[in-house]
Amino acid sequence: MLLNISNVQHFSLGDGPGIRTTIFFKGCPLRCPWCHNPETISPQPAQLFYKATGKREVRGMSVECEALLPELLADRDYFAESGGGVTLSGGEVMLQSEGAAQLASLLCREGISVYVDTAGYVPYANFERMNPYTDTYLYDFKTASETLMRTVIGGDLSRITDNLRRLLADGKSVRIRIPLIPGFNTDDESVDGICRALGGMGIGAVDLLPFHRLGSGKYEAMGLTYAYAATQPLRGEPLDALRRRFERDFTVRVEQ
C-alpha cells in the first residue's frame, strides 16, 4: 500500500524510548498555528527554498510500505541495543491508518517496536486498525478548552477526548504529550483545565514539550509567515514553574 510521507529521520531522540527512526506522514486535519512541521500539513508536496544556503527541497513522496522497509530495518542493531524502534509521526499518521497499519504490521513481524505520534483527530475506526501493531501512542493533548480547540486549532475537542478514553479502555499504552505554547495554553486556567481533564481520565504521567521556534526557517523556506516567529522559546523559570504545576498531578518528563 502507498504511503504519503514527508521524510524519514534516523537517530531520532525524544519520539519514544531509545534510538528511533521517525517517519513523518503528510497531511493533517488540524491547523495549530505554532506547528513546527508546516511542510507536513498539506497532503500535497511542499516546496522549500532556503535563501541562506540556496538549497531547495521537496517534501512529499509516495512510497510503498515494502519499499520503505529495508531502510527501517537497517538500524535494527541500534533499536535492539537502545530499546528503540520506529515512530510514525507527521502530519497526522492516523489519516493514513490503512497504510500505516500495513507498515506497522511488517515492522511487528520483524520484532520492531512501533510508536505512533497522533493528535487523535480521526474516527476511532482508524485507531482500531492501528491498535494491534502499535506499541504505544504518543497522544498530543493541547488544550481542554472546546472554544480554543475550535477557534485556534480548528477541531472538535470531544472527538479527541473520546478517542483517548477509548484507547485507555481498550488497554492501549498511551503517553500524553502536551506542547506548551505561550499565549495559548500556559496560563493558569488553561493548565488547570488540562490537568483536570487528564486527571479525570486516570492519566498518571505526561510529557511536556516546551515551545521552540526552530521551525521558523521552514516557514520562511515555504514563503509563509510564521505567527510565532517573535515568540521566545520557553525555558528557564517560566518552564520550571509549569513543570512544578504539572508535577502536582502527574509524573512529568520535559522533552527538550
Added chain:
Amino acid sequence: MSLTQALREEILAVPEGVYAPHCFKFRAIREEPDAAPQRIRANMIRALFSEPKPRILPHDLIAGNTHCLFALEEEAYLAYAERIVNMLGRRKFKTNADHYAPDYRVILSKGVPGLIDDVDRSLERHAHDGKRVETLKDMRITLEGFSAMIAHYADAADALAADPAYDGERLAFIRGNCRALVSGAPRHFAEALQLVWFCHTAFRMEGRSAMALARIDQYLWPFYKKDVEDGILTRSRAVELLENVFIKIVNDTVNICVGGTSPDGSCDVNELSYCVVEAVKNCRVPGPNLSARIMPGTPDDFLLKCLESIGTGLGYPALMNDEVNLAGLMRYGYAREDVYNYSMVGCIENFITGKQPPWVDSRFNTPLYLDYVFNNGVSQTCGSFGLALGEAESITTMDQFMKNFEAQLAWGVSEHCLDIHSRTDMLSQEAVNEPFLSCFCHDCIGRGLDINNGGSLYPSVHGAAVMGIGTVADSLAAVEKVVFTDHDATLAELRDALNANFEGYEALRDKLLAAPKYGNGDDFADKYAVWFLNYISGCFSRRRTRDGGPYYVLMAANISNISAGASDNATPDGRLRGESLSDAASPTHGRDHLGATVALRSVSKPDYTKSAGGTVVNQKFSPSAFEGDHLRALAALVRVYFKNGGQELQMNATSREVLVDAMEHPEKYGDLVVRVSGFSAYYVTLGRDVQYDILSRTQQE
C-alpha cells in the same frame, strides 16, 4: 572560587622576564667545554632541572610548573645563550622528540633513586663498552639533575612557610611528598601523582610537547586502592589532587588514557577511572586530552560517565574501540602484554607505552593523486608531478580508472617515504641524544643505548595520516555514476570541468553532487572508502622506517584537511578548488545528512585494524542529546558502532546557536571548548574558516 579555578589563574599569570630555558642550559656549557656533545647535552639538561628556582603556586597541592624558566637577564645575553645552545642540536617532532607516552609503572615502582641504581648496575654490566658507559653516564647526570629539582621543590616549600599568601598545610603536604621522592619510591597516591607530574614537568622544561600521561588510572590504581583501604585517601580528595595536576596543562595537548582491556580479556575500568573523568570534566580546560578505551565489558555507567563529560561541551573523552585498536596493533608483532598496555599520544595516536621511540607522523594528500589521473601526471594547482600514464581520453572503464589511481597512489606512497627518510637522515642518530627521555623507555638503561639509537625495545614507527577518505570515496562514486554508469559526461569533459573549477560546467557539477555520497549507508559510495583504506594501508605496509619499524596508516590530520584542500584542484565529488578536504575519517561535511545511525553504519565499513595509528570520526550532537534518557540512547549508539568495527568517535555537544553567537560575541564565550579533529580548543581562538568548519559538520539531532 574553587581551589582548582584559583590555581588556574595562578598558572596563567605569566612571571616577569622572558621564557628562556636555554639560559639555564647555557650555564652548564662551560663546565666541560671540551666534552663530547652528548655529555654537554646531558650537562645542560641537568642544569635545566637543577638551576632554576622552583615556583610553587599558592594553590598547589601537587607542585611543578615551568614558571621557573623565566629569566631576567639581558636580551643580548639570552639571544647569545640561545644561539650557542641551539648549535648543539635539537630534536623536533619530525625527528622523534616528543609525542611520547612513558610507562610510569617503572619509575613509580622504584623511584628516582631506584632508577639511578638501575643505571649504576647497567654501568657495571657494560663496563667494557666505552660508548655505552658514556651513554649511561649521560643518563645518570640528567637523573641527578631531576633528583635535585625535586629536592629544590621541598626546599622552596620550606622557604615559603612564612609567606602569608601560602597555606601552611598545603606547603607541608608538598614538602613531605617531595622529601619522600628524593629518598625513595612513592608509597602513597599523592607521592605517586607528584612524581609523575615532576617527570612531565621535566619533559616540558626540556621543550617537549604532547607528552602523554598514558594509563593514569592503571599505574596509580595500586596507590589509590591501598590509601583508600588504609583510610588516608578519599575519592573526592583523589579527584581534587588530579584536578590540581590537570588544570596546570597549558598550551599543550596531553593525552590521558582511561579504561582498556587486560590481557586476560577483562575490563580495566576501576574506581580511579571514574575519578580521572570527573577531574577532567571539572577542570573544563582543553589541555588534558582524555581518551577512553572502550571494550564490550566496559560498564554502562562508565560509558555514561564519559558521555556526561562530553555533553558538558568539553568533548572529552574521545571514545576508542579497544577491540579494533588491539587487533590493529597485534599485526605488528608486539608482545601481547605490550599491545594491551597501549595508550595514546598527541590527539589519538596509538602508542606502545614506554617501549618505542617518540611518535612521528606526516600528512598524505590523497586527492592530489586524482588530479594526476585526470591530467597525465601533472597537478593543475600544485605544480607537482605524478606518473604520466596517459591522458584522460585513454581511460575508458572504471576499472582502468581505478588501476591508474592505484598506480599513482603506490608511486605517491613511495615518494612520500623517501621524503620522510631524507628528513630523518639529516639528523645523526647518535649526536642528538635524549639522555633523560631514555630513562623512561624500556630498555634504554639496560642496553646502555639512547632511545633513538637502539635503546628502545621496539623500533620507531611513522604514522602516515592519509587525508580525504570522504573526498576520495565521493569522487570515485561520482566518476562511476556520472561517467561510466549514466554516461552523462566523458572523463575528458569531467577533466575539463575540474580544471575550469566547474565554471561553465554547473550542470555537470550538479550531477556530480547528486551522485551517492559516503556516509549515507549506500554501498555505491561506501565501497570506495573500504577500498581506499585497504589499498593505501597495503602500500604503506611495504615500507619501513630507518630503524626497521612499520609505517602505520592513520586518519586524523588535525586541521590539515583545510590547508591541503586549499592547494588541491577541484575534485569529481563536486568539491571546488581550494575547499577543505573531508575531515579525518569522517564523511565529507554536510553530506552525511541521514542521521548518526546511518553515518556510523557507513563509517564502520572500512577495516580499521588496518589503520593502526588511529582514526578520528567527528559527530556533532545537540546538547539535548546528552540530557536525561537520551544519554542511554547515545551509549547504545556507541556500542553498536563499536560492535560493527568503528574505531573512534569524537562527539561534540555544542548547539549551532551557541556557535553562531560565539562568532558574533567572542567576548562572551571565552571558555567555550570545542573539539577540532582530535584536540580541544577554545572556540573563539580559532580562525573563521575553522569555526565555519565546525558549524558545517552535520548536526545530528
